[in-house]
Amino acid sequence: MASTIIRRLVHMVAVLFGISVLVFLIFFATPGANPAERIAGKNASPQTVARVERQFGLNRPLPIQYALMMKKIFITRNLTSYVNLGEKVVPQVFKAAPITLSLVAGAAIIWIVVAIAIGAVAAAFRNSWIDRLLMVLSLIGISMPVFWVGTMANLFTQGIWHHTWLFSWVPPLGYVDFSKSPVLWFKSLLIPWITLAILYIGLYARVLRAALIETMQEDFIRTARAKGLSERQVLLRHALRCSLVSVVTLFGLDFGVLVGGGALLTEVVFGLQGVGYLTYQALETLDLPMIMATVIYASVFVVVSNAVVDIVYAAFDPRMRLRR
Amino acid sequence: MNPLLEIVDLAVSFRTSNGLIRAVDGVSFSIAEREILGIVGESGSGKSLTVLAILDLIGDPNAVVTGSIRFRGIELIGQKPETLRRLRGGAIAMIFQDPMTALTPVFTIGAQISEQIRIHTDLSRHAAQARAVELLDAVGLPDPHRAAARYPQELSGGQRQRAVIAMALSCNPALLLADEPTTALDVTVQAQILELIRKLRDDFNSAVILITHNLGVVAETADRVAVMYSGRIVETADTGALFADPHHPYTWGLLGSMPALDGIRRPRLTTIPGLPPALDRRPQGCAFSPRCGFVRPECLPAPPCLTGTMHQAACVIADHERAAARNQVLAA
Amino acid sequence: MSTPLLTIDRLSKTYTTGSGLTRAGKSLIRAVDDVSFTIADGETLGLVGESGCGKSTLGRCVTRLLDVSSGRITLAGTDITRQRGAALRATRADLQMIFQDPYASLNPRRRVRDIVAEPLIVHRRGNRATVSDSVRRLIADVGLRPEHLDRFPHEFSGGQRQRVGIARALALAPRLIVADEPVSALDVSVQAQIINLLTDLKRDRGIAMLFIAHDLGVVRQIADRVAVMYLGHIVEIGATEQILAAAAHPYTEALISAVPVADPARAKQRHRIVLAGDPPSPANPPSGCPFHPRCRYATDICKTAMPALREMADGRSVACHHPVGIDQAA
Structure with a gap:
């Protein structure tokens, strides 16, 4: 077991190294994209550019530049932005991370719970009108663009219906730290959570329904029935447990991607200054240190959540444990 | 004495776009307490469906079951789901062909057995688990404590089938339905499992319906x-009588098709020409008539009924003609 | 004595299983372990054993x-052990295989005509007309x-599909056919x-x-x-009637006695x-025999x-220290 974990950690570090080198090369070694020219500003004289190059160490060999940047990100944590000169990048990411994490984790709880409920009900009433209705609804959920849903939600909860009893509790857009007021934190995030969750509810409900229906054809389901289990017990105990594996796989990828900045649109629509928002801004201004920092943060999350999924996998399905 | 289970005129049909197709057609038999009944037939003969129908486990919404299935005098066809559920795994248990896929892969053997015990008794979790270990021991699994803590895929095929049997026996069933329990196993393991099944009536007082395609398995167990062909029982008798004096030409064909391990090696096996009829294209008369070498006009209008008392066969060949006809098939 | 058609000399097939960068995490499985036998022209050698004994691996x-x-x-007379490319293709004309599951081994999108004709076309045996004739005859x-x-x-049906598989195997008039459990998926009457x-x-x-086959x-x-296989080894080999009448290896003896007989x-x-x-498990074989x-x-x-495969006075070979019913004096 210990060797498995060590192997996994080595694997993670290797993946992170690969990603960081790749991103570094894309932004620093692409011909015609000299970062010094960007920092020096438009129409800067060659002398200015040269001075900037020296100042930022951009004239040194690429491996040194890469090592310096990694040192500034991970060890000294004093990497500064190229755009807002002097502003440190790492603390910004650390400030944005809890916002994104709050948004995605809350949404994830909602979508997992609701999707399992919908998937199980649809599979239980397969081919009936309940099943069809639920599947049409989830298809609608998948097809609605998240920024549109968010804008609509804002329109109703912040605008036209804000003064009705229904939505008068909704606080103004923006994030309230959990430590400041848990209640307000919850209220400010509830609508974004639902907005973000809708797409995934639709997706996961459909995947789970398909997996459940497939599992219900297995021999061991017939054994479970022959034991005298009720149809509900067969579905919830035997079939669901085996079908959740496909959902866990999806969840690991989706969660990592969202925490890593994939919730950008939701963050923008609801004015949440999360990692996605930060990446978005950095890309607009081509703020390379900021891009490096957010990309590395994001890949850490994707890789870590994948590792967690593998462990959860093994917990759910002993077949995976044995395969090692 | 009343039989334990009595089936009268059982039919299983499927609704299809071409109308109703009869997969099991007028099957009647009964089984006494502690009796082992073997049902033999090839794929598509309806033998599995017959047994699945007993507990309403066919699991196809298009299946229609008619006739009568009485267990200890209680009619099971059309019975309330709740009553059937209490019988399943309780008084009537079932084991299936493929032990590789018959157990849920995500639960331990012990958990799956104690789950069944707890459905049918009010034993505590702990007591049920202890009983599960006892059962695994009783079916001859080595190291039953460790086996209970294992997942199905950690056991070999033979061990898994023992675990499945232990689970089926967990509530002392009066009747065990075994659907090809040894087909997926190697011969040496099959011999172990058959010995176990033969012992059930002494150790657990269970009657067994054993479904198989292997005449050797029924002969020994x-x-x-009962021999089934195309949805009907064509011959039924005590095992000794059936093998000593088989009545139906299909039974002859089956016996002749089996390569023997001893005696003279026949240069060619006896074969039954052609294939069983498709269920929707069954002849009007005897379903075996297109493959039978002894067809007569009276075979064609309607399928012959099972006749005889102890040894019944659905065939028009008269007693005095039988030996000659059989020799024609089996000596060829 | 003439040279045999097929000679297998000390053949072994090992697999490694398990993942991991280190050798320690892997285990070596000897699926087939030091097996030798011959098949004469026109002779049929039955290879029996239970699942996992290595008989299919040997066939492959x-x-x-x-x-x-x-x-x-x-x-x-030709060493085909390491043949590749054109030489191997030429060998395949003499050496065909029939599989257990004919359905899995036949391309579902092709007609029988094309399935049977394919080997003839690949090996350029004849023109369109003669291929068509050959296919008709084979069928x-x-x-x-x-x-x-x-x-x-x-x-x-399953039996008919197996017939198609046999027709395909016969198309090139091979000298040797390896048939891997060709009848075990079929009903008794079709099997016959x-x-x-x-x-x-x-x-x-x-x-x-x-x-x-697994069916004796x-x-x-x-x-x-x-030839009877157990855990990658041939434990007994000899004339069929001789072995079935009186097995010399205790495993063969048990295997024969385990077969249910349709005569109460x-x-x-x-x-x-x-x-x-x-x-x-072949991954963890016992010591010795x-x-x-x-x-x-x-x-x-x-x-x-580990007992070696030794020839007995009656012509069969047995790998056993205490062969059943045979005097050790030999």
Whole structure:
């Protein structure tokens, strides 16, 4: 077991190294994209550019530049932005991370719970009108663009219906730290959570329904029935447990991607200054240190959540444990 | 004495776009307490469906079951789901062909057995688990404590089938339905499992319906045999009588098709020409008539009924003609 | 004595399993371990054993569908062990295979006509007209009718599909066919038809066969000689009737006694040996004789020394320290 974990950690570090080198090369070694020219500003004289190059160490060999940047990100944590000169990048990411994490984790709880409920009900009433209705609804959920849903939600909860009893509790857009007021934190995030969750509810409900229906054809389901289990017990105990594996796989990828900045649109629509928002801004201004920092943060999350999924996998399905 | 289970005129049909197709057609038999009944037939003969129908486990919404299935005098066809559920795994248990896929892969053997015990008794979790270990020991699994803590895929095929049997026996069933329990196993393991099944009536007082395609398996295990062909029982008798004096040409064909391990090696096996009829294209008369070498006009209008008392066969060949006809098939 | 058609000399096939960067995490499985035998022209050797004994792996090595780890395969005087490319393709014309599941081995999108013609076309045997003639003849030889030519595999029953598979294997007039459990997926009555077909074909065409099966009755019906495998080793090999009448290896003895007999009167008289436990895993074989933990005759020597396959006075070979019913003096 210990060797498995060590192997996994080595694997993670290797993946992170690969990603960081790749991103570094894309932004620093692409011909015609000299970062010094960007920092020096438009129409800067060659002398200015040269001075900037020296100042930022951009004239040194690429491996040194890469090592310096990694040192500034991970060890000294004093990497500064190229755009807002002097502003440190790492603390910004650390400030944005809890916002994104709050948004995605809350949404994830909602979508997992609701999707399992919908998937199980649809599979239980397969081919009936309940099943069809639920599947049409989830298809609608998948097809609605998240920024549109968010804008609509804002329109109703912040605008036209804000003064009705229904939505008068909704606080103004923006994030309230959990430590400041848990209640307000919850209220400010509830609508974004639902907005973000809708797409995934639709997706996961459909995947789970398909997996459940497939599992219900297995021999061991017939054994479970022959034991005298009720149809509900067969579905919830035997079939669901085996079908959740496909959902866990999806969840690991989706969660990592969202925490890593994939919730950008939701963050923008609801004015949440999360990692996605930060990446978005950095890309607009081509703020390379900021891009490096957010990309590395994001890949850490994707890789870590994948590792967690593998462990959860093994917990759910002993077949995976044995395969090692 | 009343039989334990009595089936009268059982039919299983499927609704299809071409109308109703009869997969099991007028099957009647009964089984006494502690009796082992073997049902033999090839794929598509309806033998599995017959047994699945007993507990309403066919699991196809298009299946229609008619006739009568009485267990200890209680009619099971059309019975309330709740009553059937209490019988399943309780008084009537079932084991299936493929032990590789018959157990849920995500639960331990012990958990799956104690789950069944807890459905049918009010034993505590702990007591049920202890009983599960006892059962695994009783079916001859080595190191039953460790086996209970294992997942199905950690056991070999033979061990898994023992675990499945232990689970089926967990509530002392009066009747065990075994659907090809040894087909997926190697011969040496099959011999172990058959020995275990023969012992059930002494250790657990269970009657067994053993479904198989292997005449050797019934010959060595069953007290009584029913041979099925194309949805009907074509011959049924005590095992000794059936093998000593088989009545139906299909039974002859089956016996002749089996390569023997001893005696003279026949240069060619006896074969039954052609294939069983598709269920929707069954002839009007005897379903075996297109493959039978002894067809007569009276075979064609309607399928012959099972006649005889102890040894019944659905065939028009008269007693005095039988030996000659059989020799024609089996000596060829 | 003439040279045999096929000679297998000390053939081994090992696999490594398990993941991991280090060697420690892997385990070595000897699926086939130091196996030697020959098949004469026109002879059928039955290869029996239970699942996991390595009989299918051996069959796949012989047809070169798997690469061997060590040892030598000689077909008609040619060493085919490491053949590749054109040479291997030429060998395949002499060496065909029939599989257990005919459905999985037939392309579902092609008609029978094309399936059977394919080897002829690939090996450039004849022009369009002669290929068409050959296909018709082959189809008739395996007991199918001309109207079957334009059907797809899914339109056939299991037995008919196996006939198509046999027709394809016969197309190039091979000298050796490796048949891997060709009848075990079929119903008894259909199984008998296919066994009779194979019996006729080997008699009429003089094709040699390596017939892999787990059913001793089937093997007896078709094989001239039989080899019994246990955990990657051949434990007994000799004339079929000789071995089935009186097995010399305790495993063969148990295997024969485990086969259920369709005769209750005889079944009662039979002395049944029920082996305890399951065959051990090839990843973790026992020391000494692989059969000793389940053997009722095992002594101390069986736990330490692996018995070699030795020829007995009656012509058969047995790998056992205490062969049943045979005097040790030989």
